Amino acid sequence: MPETAHVGSGKVRELYALDDDRLVLVASDRISTFDVVLATEIPDKGRVLTGLAGFWFVRTNWIVPNHLLGLREDGRSSECRRLEMLPLECVVRGYITGSGWKDYEATGATSGHALPTGLRESDRLPVPIFTPSTKADEGHDENIDLEQARELVGADRLEEVERVSLELYRFAAEHALARGIIIADTKFEFGVDAEGRLVLADEAFTPDSSRFWPAAEYETGKSQPSFDKQFVRDYCESLGWDKTAPGPELPDDVVAGTRARYVEAFEKLTEIPFDRYVADPEAVLR
Numbered sequence: 146m147p148e149t150a151h152v153g154s155g156k157v158r159e160l161y162a163l164d165d166d167r168l169v170l171v172a173s174d175r176i177s178t179f180d181v182v183l184a185t186e187i188p189d190k191g192r193v194l195t196g197l198a199g200f201w202f203v204r205t206n207w208i209v210p211n212h213l214l215g216l217r218e219d220g221r222s223s224e225c226r227r228l229e230m231l232p233l234e235c236v237v238r239g240y241i242t243g244s245g246w247k248d249y250e251a252t253g254a255t256s257g258h259a260l261p262t263g264l265r266e267s268d269r270l271p272v273p274i275f276t277p278s279t280k281a282d283e284g285h286d287e288n289i290d291l292e293q294a295r296e297l298v299g300a301d302r303l304e305e306v307e308r309v310s311l312e313l314y315r316f317a318a319e320h321a322l323a324r325g326i327i328i329a330d331t332k333f334e335f336g337v338d339a340e341g342r343l344v345l346a347d348e349a350f351t352p353d354s355s356r357f358w359p360a361a362e363y364e365t366g367k368s369q370p371s372f373d374k375q376f377v378r379d380y381c382e383s384l385g386w387d388k389t390a391p392g393p394e395l396p397d398d399v400v401a402g403t404r405a406r407y408v409e410a411f412e413k414l415t416e417i418p419f420d421r422y423v424a425d426p427e428a429v430l431r
């Protein structure tokens with residue numbers, strides 16, 4: 146996009162400025178596993194993520210306004226309102242896994258939430274919890290407690306992002322579970338517009354911002370297969386790769402299987418054929 150300034154990079158996405166008020170978010174087909182971006186791309190992954198995010202933005206705008214202005218014809222780019230971003234990753238956990246499970250094993254709590262004793266890995270929590278983290282430029286985000294989060298954004302804004310994050314999670318987790326997908330946890334990023342209103346930004350309820358588990362295979366007491374990346378992880382584990390860059394190249398069957406899982410998640414959640422999305426991205430917005 147030579148007419149626009151590059152303003153940021155994520156691991157697998159790029160951000161460009163259209164003008165003072167608008168950005169373009171481009172989702173690539175790159176995939177990361179064990180925190181390493183692989184050389185092999187997954188065709189259509191960027192379209193799946195962009196379409197899913199658009200789907201959720203439209204269906205959650207009764208909970209909170211969001212930054213989406215429109216989807217581009219390529220299906221992988223979205224135009225967004227430019228905001229002042231909050232320096233907080235807003236994580237909601239409905240199940241105890243990942244860093245939350247590690248915290249619980251060590252201390253019986255995570256991000257200041259005391260949890261019941263006797264939880265097993267991947268258990269559903271009695272109620273979803275808000276576990277904010279800080280944005281780390283390099284490496285992993287760091288879990289913080291509500292007191293630290295309050296220092297970053299102020300008491301009133303923290304109360305608002307907690308309430309909105311929990312409401313978003315309850316809505317999407319219920320929609321997804323009814324369609325065979327557990328959203329174990331999820332991460333939001335919020336910004337503030339020129340009038341001081343809270344606005345949901347980034348991408349929401351995509352497999353890159355959330356842990357999706359196939360509900361049919363859910364078994365508590367162990368770590369769960371990821372809906373989208375399990376073939377990639379299993380293949381990488383089978384090689385005995387040491388998980389440092391550069392990662393392995395993926396064989397065609399692993400690429401095809403992984404692409405099929407992304408498309409399956411898209412179609413289950415949106416109830417829209419992926420081919421229809423490719424022909425007309427705005428189909429997810431109607």
Ligand code: PZK
Pocket residue numbers: 152153154155158159160168170212225226227228229230336346347348
């Ligand atoms: C913004 N990021 C992180 C995400 C990247 C980088 N609506 C917005 N207004 C202002 N800033 C941002 C957003 C959004 N979303 C998001 N950094 C700035 C990020 C995706 C790709 F390269």
